[in-house]
Amino acid sequence: MPLDHATQTPASDTPAADTLTDEARRQIEICNACRYCEGYCSVFPAITRQRAFADGDITQLANLCHNCRGCYYACQYTEPHEFAINLPKALAEARAESWERFAWPGFLAGPFHRSGVAIAVALIVGLAALFWAAQALKPDGGEGFYAILSHTMMITIFTPAFLLPLLAIFVGLRAYWKEVGGEPVSLAHLKAAFVDAAKLKNLSGGAAEGCNFEKGDRFTNVRRWHHQAVMYGFLLCFASTGSATLMHYLFDMPAPYGLFSLPKLLGIPGGLLLTLGGLGMAVLKTRGEKDLGAPALWGGEMAFVLLLSFTGGSGLALYAATGTAAVPVLLPLHLGAVLTFFLLTPYSKMVHGFFRLAALVRDAQQKS
Numbered sequence: 001m002p003l004d005h006a007t008q009t010p011a012s013d014t015p016a017a018d019t020l021t022d023e024a025r026r027q028i029e030i031c032n033a034c035r036y037c038e039g040y041c042s043v044f045p046a047i048t049r050q051r052a053f054a055d056g057d058i059t060q061l062a063n064l065c066h067n068c069r070g071c072y073y074a075c076q077y078t079e080p081h082e083f084a085i086n087l088p089k090a091l092a093e094a095r096a097e098s099w100e101r102f103a104w105p106g107f108l109a110g111p112f113h114r115s116g117v118a119i120a121v122a123l124i125v126g127l128a129a130l131f132w133a134a135q136a137l138k139p140d141g142g143e144g145f146y147a148i149l150s151h152t153m154m155i156t157i158f159t160p161a162f163l164l165p166l167l168a169i170f171v172g173l174r175a176y177w178k179e180v181g182g183e184p185v186s187l188a189h190l191k192a193a194f195v196d197a198a199k200l201k202n203l204s205g206g207a208a209e210g211c212n213f214e215k216g217d218r219f220t221n222v223r224r225w226h227h228q229a230v231m232y233g234f235l236l237c238f239a240s241t242g243s244a245t246l247m248h249y250l251f252d253m254p255a256p257y258g259l260f261s262l263p264k265l266l267g268i269p270g271g272l273l274l275t276l277g278g279l280g281m282a283v284l285k286t287r288g289e290k291d292l293g294a295p296a297l298w299g300g301e302m303a304f305v306l307l308l309s310f311t312g313g314s315g316l317a318l319y320a321a322t323g324t325a326a327v328p329v330l331l332p333l334h335l336g337a338v339l340t341f342f343l344l345t346p347y348s349k350m351v352h353g354f355f356r357l358a359a360l361v362r363d364a365q366q367k368s
């Protein structure tokens with residue numbers, strides 16, 4: 001009879017894991033004895049650096065995992081084997097549990113993960129209705145969108161809506177760093193983490209041939225490309241907004257901006273990448289096996305990629321409709337989507353980007 005790695009007792013005698021962390025730890029200990037998947041991603045080299053795994057180690061490993069599923073399809077100990085290894089699922093559930101635990105304020109985290117689509121739709125519609133109603137307060141001056149909703153109103157709403165979620169994320173990251181035993185961060189650690197994140201190295205399957213997210217017998221980089229489209233699309237949109245803010249305040253150049261201005265040159269490709277990448281991720285989610293992730297969170301994750309895609313798409317539609325009668329309808333919808341995105345960032349799948357980056361920094365520290 002196979003032995004339990006940790007206790008050296010028959011596996012069938014091992015008490016059932018009663019928490020997500022315990023279940024992830026059980027599987028990680030088996031992986032540490034097996035080591036077949038060593039080259040797949042950063043998780044396995046990190047496992048082999050240790051013999052015992054505290055709760056903080058499990059949190060760190062869970063946040064290093066990209067749920068590419070390569071290790072599941074390669075594993076000889078999946079069910080019906082009594083080890084019942086499903087590492088992508090065990091880590092996905094431990095990871096989601098950690099986001100919920102680190103969320104601040106904590107009570108806001110659970111609902112979106114479990115009822116994401118309904119909450120996102122309700123927020124977009126509700127906020128769009130408020131923006132639509134606010135058009136009655138016609139501004140005295142202003143051009144373009146600012147002739148419909150004043151610049152002062154936009155700044156008054158969006159500045160706190162941007163800064164407060166960042167504060168919530170900072171509080172969560174600080175708790176994460178403490179739990180995983182993080183040390184003072186050096187530039188070298190930051191550089192290593194950002195290079196890994198920029199390449200999405202852990203989605204390459206270890207040999208650049210890609211992962212098995214959609215189907216076990218097919219290696220593909222499609223998920224990595226879509227993920228990169230979303231990430232770079234988001235960064236370009238962010239840079240577009242940042243450049244518009246600088247032009248407004250530093251150079252006294254208020255919107256609207258022409259096609260060959262910096263905000264548009266960054267924002268249009270950004271919006272396209274965000275829209276198409278988000279749609280691609282949504283399609284892939286429908287093709288992947290739910291039971292290799294955290295099934296209870298599937299709806300929240302789907303809501304997140306659709307929200308990203310809708311935000312990008314509504315921004316492009318608004319730009320295409322400039323000067324037409326559609327603007328008073330599209331502008332509230334787009335602003336409702338952007339505001340929903342900001343407000344939900346600390347409590348939705350979006351937060352994974354921050355924790356993943358922190359996990360990569362910690363991994364760089366542990367490697368050095």
Ligand code: SF4
Binds near residue numbers: 034
């Ligand atoms: S996932 Fe399976 S094959 Fe891979 S290291 Fe773990 S036990 Fe071994």
Ligand code: SF4
Binds near residue numbers: 044
């Ligand atoms: S699912 Fe992919 S990223 Fe996660 S541990 Fe397995 S091989 Fe690594």
